[in-house]
Amino acid sequence: MTPQGQQLVAVLFVAGEAVSRAELCRLLQTDESGLEQALADAQAYLQESGLTLVHSDSGVELTTSPGVAEFLATAWGGAATELTRAAAETLALVAYCGPVTRFEIDSLRGVDSRRILRGLWRAGLVQRQRARQGRAALYSVSEEFLKGVGVTRREDLPRFQELAQHPDIQRMLGRQTI
Amino acid sequence: MRPVLHVKLENFEGPFDLLLELARARRVDVTAMSLREITDDFLQYVRSGECTPELLGDFLVVAATLLLVKVRHLLPRLTPDEEQEVSGLTERLSAYQPLRMAADELRAQWGRHVLWSGAGRAGGGLALTVHDVGRLPAALEGLITALPRPIAVRAHLRPRGKSLNEWLQLFRERVSTLERLVFQRAVSGQTRQDVAISFLAVLELARTQQVRLQQDSFDQDLIIQRV
Numbered sequence: 001m002t003p004q005g006q007q008l009v010a011v012l013f014v015a016g017e018a019v020s021r022a023e024l025c026r027l028l029q030t031d032e033s034g035l036e037q038a039l040a041d042a043q044a045y046l047q048e049s050g051l052t053l054v055h056s057d058s059g060v061e062l063t064t065s066p067g068v069a070e071f072l073a074t075a076w077g078g079a080a081t082e083l084t085r086a087a088a089e090t091l092a093l094v095a096y097c098g099p100v101t102r103f104e105i106d107s108l109r110g111v112d113s114r115r116i117l118r119g120l121w122r123a124g125l126v127q128r129q130r131a132r133q134g135r136a137a138l139y140s141v142s143e144e145f146l147k148g149v150g151v152t153r154r155e156d157l158p159r160f161q162e163l164a165q166h167p168d169i170q171r172m173l174g175r176q177t178i
Numbered sequence: 179m180r181p182v183l184h185v186k187l188e189n190f191e192g193p194f195d196l197l198l199e200l201a202r203a204r205r206v207d208v209t210a211m212s213l214r215e216i217t218d219d220f221l222q223y224v225r226s227g228e229c230t231p232e233l234l235g236d237f238l239v240v241a242a243t244l245l246l247v248k249v250r251h252l253l254p255r256l257t258p259d260e261e262q263e264v265s266g267l268t269e270r271l272s273a274y275q276p277l278r279m280a281a282d283e284l285r286a287q288w289g290r291h292v293l294w295s296g297a298g299r300a301g302g303g304l305a306l307t308v309h310d311v312g313r314l315p316a317a318l319e320g321l322i323t324a325l326p327r328p329i330a331v332r333a334h335l336r337p338r339g340k341s342l343n344e345w346l347q348l349f350r351e352r353v354s355t356l357e358r359l360v361f362q363r364a365v366s367g368q369t370r371q372d373v374a375i376s377f378l379a380v381l382e383l384a385r386t387q388q389v390r391l392q393q394d395s396f397d398q399d400l401i402i403q404r405v
Contacts, residue, residue, distance in 0.1 A: 109274070112232075147301020168276065
């Protein structure tokens with residue numbers, strides 16, 4: 001592995017949480033394409049290792065791989081929580097169609113989603129960011145969500161392409177492209 | 179007339195959820211035509227009081243649209259707004275269906291293949307069960323790294339200026355001894371903050387008619403006179 005790849009893995013290990021891409025570029029003293037290279041390098045190295053990289057809006061995080069998840073669940077324990085139907089619905093919407101506004105979520109679910117969104121935000125499963133002056137806040141899923149589902153990036157969610165581009169949903173969101 | 183379906187009394191997450199369930203039970207697709215058939219079932223559920231109170235408003239909005247659908251064949255025609263309301267509902271239901279399926283899949287998959295971060299932190303906000311005391315240090319370290327970093331506090335010491343009352347007192351005294359006072363000279367050398375407060379004090383004195391103010395134009399001396 002290249003020195004930059006090594007440094008990347010070391011930084012992520014020490015951080016113990018997601019590090020933004022901008023910060024990684026700064027630390028490794030490289031640009032976006034240099035970072036991509038280091039990431040590809042690191043991922044190739046980690047391939048057989050039981051560890052992997054998770055990519056989210058927060059940046060990149062070093063985590064255990066899906067392959068060892070079952071083992072960890074028995075060996076290390078951890079009470080698996082369940083998602084309520086309301087939580088699953090809201091998370092699915094945000095995950096597949098995000099970033100979305102609360103209004104869009106309410107429209108698609110047909111119910112007021114304020115309370116469920118606040119709960120998901122407090123659980124660290126969604127992130128909220130103000131779009132621009134005067135605009136509504138946008139919700140997106142966090143790296144904690146991805147880790148809970150067991151995927152390393154949003155695009156790896158089941159049937160992502162199909163659902164993210166679903167014509168009926170896109171029409172509802174007013175995003176239909178002609 | 180078809181008998182009203184007795185809906186299994188479980189909490190529905192919302193009106194769309196209920197509509198899909200009713201359509202499934204009646205084995206119909208969710209189209210404008212079939213909505214008529216399930217309107218009675220829907221209304222029965224709403225009337226039954228099984229609905230969570232905080233969702234009731236959302237259910238009633240949909241109930242109103244369904245009633246439109248129901249009476250549609252009795253009226254000569256619906257207004258364009260009413261037509262839009264009805265087609266809007268079917269549109270939203272067609273968007274809701276795939277969403278509902280995605281949600282069910284997500285629910286099934288949640289927590290089955292969790293990815294963990296360093297120091298024993300399971301992803302997804304899942305609880306960590308500490309099996310033995312030996313794991314506590316690692317758990318604590320994880321907690322510490324997760325704490326937000328404290329904001330660097332920079333304390334500035336600023337000399338305290340006079341308060342409004344202090345300035346009021348000062349000007350009152352000065353005016354009583356001097357009869358006539360030029361504001362700009364009285365405040366020369368003061369900080370902007372003090373000048374502003376002094377000005378307020380002077381205005382207050384003028385308002386309560388303890389002094390009289392005179393100024394020919396904005397760049398001239400402001401004269402404060404004893405009343």
